[in-house]
Amino acid sequence: MIRRIAAATLSLTALLALTGCGADSSADTAKSQDDVTLTIGDQAKTLQTIIAASGALKGAEYRVKWAEFEGAAPLYQAVQAGAADTAYSADLPALQALSGGVGFKTVAALQNDGRHVGIVVRKSSGVNSVKDLKGKKVVVSSAKGSISEYLLANVLQQNGLKYSDVKVQYLLPTDAQAAFSSGKIQVWATFGVYQAVGLQQGGKLLVDGADGRVSGYGFLGASDKALADSAKKTALSDFLKRLGTALTWTSTHKDAYAAAIVQRNGADPAVAKTLASAAYSKVLPITSEVNGTVQDVADLMHGIGVLDPNVDVARSADTSLLK
Incomplete structure (x- = not known):
């Protein structure tokens, strides 16, 4: 049952209206990749812009739909409601969702310098x-x-x-x-x-958040339902690798990435340039180093009563999708 993230008071009807679709309800593990549709959760069109500008999905055998939200709390609520297969956020929103009982696993880590x-x-x-x-x-x-x-x-x-x-x-x-x-x-x-x-x-x-004031880590999460579907899990593994390619592209093509932010998000060019310079630049496997760093975040926030109950970060990960 979702507890703390219910502060983002969106009904299931509103969630489905925002996403424009629901998650694939089929659990047929025999379906081909051509039959798979991943509903990728996003915030402020961030991943959509990166993927589109880099062309990273070219040649993918599965289809992608986007579930768009302005913040992490309603995005995780969508995952719980079955309106998104994945979530994308910084570390603490993922911890908060896990603490609140949202059914998902972290499957990959993102990294930047914290200036975002x-x-x-x-x-x-x-x-x-x-x-x-x-x-x-x-x-x-x-x-x-x-x-x-x-x-x-x-x-x-x-x-x-x-x-x-x-x-x-x-x-x-x-x-x-x-x-x-x-x-x-x-x-x-x-x-x-x-x-x-x-x-x-x-x-x-x-x-x-630079200089260690935040961990610099974010997470891609996948719903328990998506992970239980072997065809979707295969597609998700491929998507993570393609996203890694896309993020590498943003770090080496910052001007083109900033132009894409202006075009797709309507951002002012100066704002877009700032965003392009502070974006996540890597997709990483979830390692003991990642888990240890994020566990420190969880412990601090638990200590001041914001994260309750606390989360065992390592036990909340599925490391099989990205080696």
Whole structure:
């Protein structure tokens, strides 16, 4: 039963309307790859843009449909509802979903330098250091257990503050973006395109996730139902390798990738350039090093009461799809 991620109050009907499709309900393990359709969960068209711009799916024998969401919480809710075969998020949203009982396994790790997540403040806020956050309201996107919340918790701890020293409010990114732009939000912990837009709209970066302030890892997850279908599992294994090729392409073709973000997402060219420079650059097998690093994230967030119950990261992985 989903508990904490239910904060993203989307009904099953709304989820299916957003995705435009449901997951393949067939469990026929004898079907050919031509008969397989993978419903790939995405956030802010990120994976779609990378795949389309790089041409990484050329020659694939299976079909791909996209399930599009603005944040991790509704995406994991879609996985639980059977409206997506896969999930894509930073480490903590995956941990939160696992803790909340969503039926999936992590199947591959993503890696970047952490600059895609940050705390953005308005220049008039009077906040010039992390210590200035004491007593302040901080809006966290998108929901409890987001990667931006981990950044907030970690930097507070690093600066001798407790999590209870700030007043946290959760708000989905598009709503927070509008409120930040109008001056109703002074401090915003966010990520990706929303971070870039916040900086463009009069914000300044207080701190980002570089230099180990976040783990730098994200996860591709696959639903238990998809993993139980051998034909889908085979297709998923191929998709992970193609995504790895696509991410390698983005790291060596940043200008072309930025142009694709402008074209497909309608982003401002300056925002697109920022996003292209901070994107995940690798797809990795889930190793003991990945599990150990992410377990530290889980333990910190469990310690402050955000992740409850805690998650055994290694036991939540299926390492058979990507060696």
